[in-house]
Amino acid sequence: MQVSEAERKGVDAPVVAAPTGRADQTLAKKRRLLRIAREEFIRQGYRAVTMDAIAQAAGVSKRSLYLWHEDKAALFRACLAAGVDNFPLMQFNEAADPETDLRAFGLALLREFIRPSTVGIARLLLREANEFAEFGPLIRHSRDEHLVRPLARYLERAKIVDGHCDSQAKLLLAMILTPVHDYLLVGDALPDERECTIHVETAVRTFLCGQTRLSRAA
Template identity: 30%
Template sequence: MTEGARGKGRPKRTEIAEIDRAIRDATLQVLLEHGEAATMHAVAQAAGISRKSLYARHPNKEALFRDVIRALLMNAEALGYDETGTAEEQLQHYIEAALAAIARPASQAMQRLLRRDHGYFAALKTEMLDATRKIFFVPLATLLVRAKTSGELAIDDVEATARATIQLIFAEGLRPDDDRPRGLPQRGAGDYAAFLTRLLTRGLTPRND
């Protein structure tokens, strides 16, 4: 919906929400297409609003990007994955889903922005930590508790195991392509998920002494 489609007077709450959603969608689209070179003009065009309306909500490009990323983080949902099968199979499903979430174009665009300007990271640190816990940690900790309770995996510290697993996932999923070792075969997401699952479960499988 463009601004010209609305009547005169103060916008309704639903119209304001639609405009904000259009701005978020447009900002992600422009970031994907242009990266840090994205402009307020391009975002306004993509959102179908005037630059005046965009600047009334976000005084500059940095504030726009920060506000959009903050909204996305605060509205994030827990990671969904296939919860069927054994604990080991569920763990591999979880790792595959986590790697896929990190590899999404919108996620990659935000990662590039955060790497290039640490000011965004500093401003959004609390929201990023909260979102990471909600998206990744809680579902994994729930999986590990189930596996521990059923006796499928021997886990002394669920929280520490979940944190270490997520760090290993992020170490692979968040690494820039130009930071990967040269001359080594590139492991696909599925292969890495299987490798990491074996690495974890071999150390967590109960032993019959």
């Protein structure tokens, strides 16, 4: 499994200073725009944010903003996609120990989901999902494409599960992210680093023990 340095530390990736090339400068401006737009969505909520306000906060012209993102919905989708890029990658390695792999993945994932910016987006989605029907498909697509299916493929290749791989991947993800769900739904405190480590180790061990029992019963 491969994770970035920012993921290992559980912090937001730093904004890279713009290189000298014009294309690189434009790319840096686009990245900065998405970071600021994400902050504005979290601070104000999806409904209250305007494209004009985001352009002003990011220091870009409205012409550039609409050239890069045709409307607020497209900009919000881009912000979600930028956040998804921070998710850890679950990759199969025959030489690796599956339990160690799953623990590393689970810890990187939980660290990502307790970051302030990720929690802020999650709160926004929960708060405004009933008003904006497009949020549901966006969330499901991100979850399935970037978390469920890669993890399901890993579980199948590592011979941890035999059939129903997607549902088993969803189960493991739910177990790993329980502290985040508890924080968002009932107001429990988010775990610190030590608590994250203990929780992920327990979740992965419990999941694997359950799979072993199912295999023996079959």
